[in-house]
Amino acid sequence: MNAIRSGKLWRIVPPVVAFVLFVGLWQLIVGQAGIPPYMLPKPTDIVASVGDNWRSLFGSVYTTALETVIGFLLSVVGGVLGAILLASSKMIERSVYPYAIVLQTIPIVAIAPIIVIWFDAGLRSIVIIAFLIGFCPMLSNTLIGLNSTDQHLKNLFRLYNASKWQTMWKLRIPAALPYIVGGLKISCSLCVIGAIVGEYVAGVGGGQGGLGYAITYAAMRIQTPYLFACGLMASLLGIAFYQLVNWFSRELLGSWHESELAPEDD
Secondary structure, three states: OHHHHHHHHHHHHHHHHHHHHHHHHHHHHHHHHOOOOOOOOOHHHHHHHHHHOHHHHHHHHHHHHHHHHHHHHHHHHHHHHHHHHHHOOHHHHHHHHHHHHHHHHOOHHHHHHHHHHHHOOOHHHHHHHHHHHHHHHHHHHHHHHHHOOOHHHHHHHHHOOOOHHHHHHHHHHHHHHHHHHHHHHHHHHHHHHHHHHHHHHHOOOHHHOOHHHHHHHHHHOOOHHHHHHHHHHHHHHHHHHHHHHHHHHHHHHOOOOOOOOOOOOO
16 A cells, blocks of 8 residues: 555655756746746746636636536537448448548647537537537547457357347447547547637627637737736646546556556556
8 A cells, every 4th residue: 555655646746846946946046047927927927817806717718618518528429420420331431531631630629610600609619619529539439449349249149149239239339438538638628629719700798708709808918927827727627627537537548458458466
């Protein structure tokens, strides 16, 4: 037990020490150089801006988090169901999957204005943008997992006269879970980016604005400390979503799959 605790502590301490050193050097160098806050704020300036604008900042975080969660859940459902449909027929996969690849290669900033024209500015357009940017990784990863099922196990199911859908639900989907989880880890972070990009193009202002609007507002008014604070909160939001999905991965795969099994002590 002590070895496990010391191992966990050893993984935590180095990044914490590196972070403290980085922030300390940042504060010292910027302060000694006399760089104005609108060019490069000190960490204390960023903290002060959070204190001065905490109500609007956390309102923006809540708005972006809500948009991200809705877009992420839609991308998970759409990606998994779409992959199941494609994996059920090679003809459907050959016909449709190339267009999913094309969709993935189109920059989201190029199609975001079109989405706003079709669905108007606001929550609906932002959620659609977040969904689109998170959909392709879920579709691709799930499809790879479904197509990677052990052929010997598929032959065994066929030997016992299992139907195509019985094989899908009882063999191929459980075997694809590690790939689905991999797609979740990619998609959750991308959905945060998609929501913020959507807020640049289709967001609403004032108290209902998300982090994308807050970043735009701070940049226009040259409120650089607040701009850094918004960027930091966006990063923390992405990390929080990733850690939540990582926890779900450990709960789902931790008892049987090598990717989440705890390493044995030497």
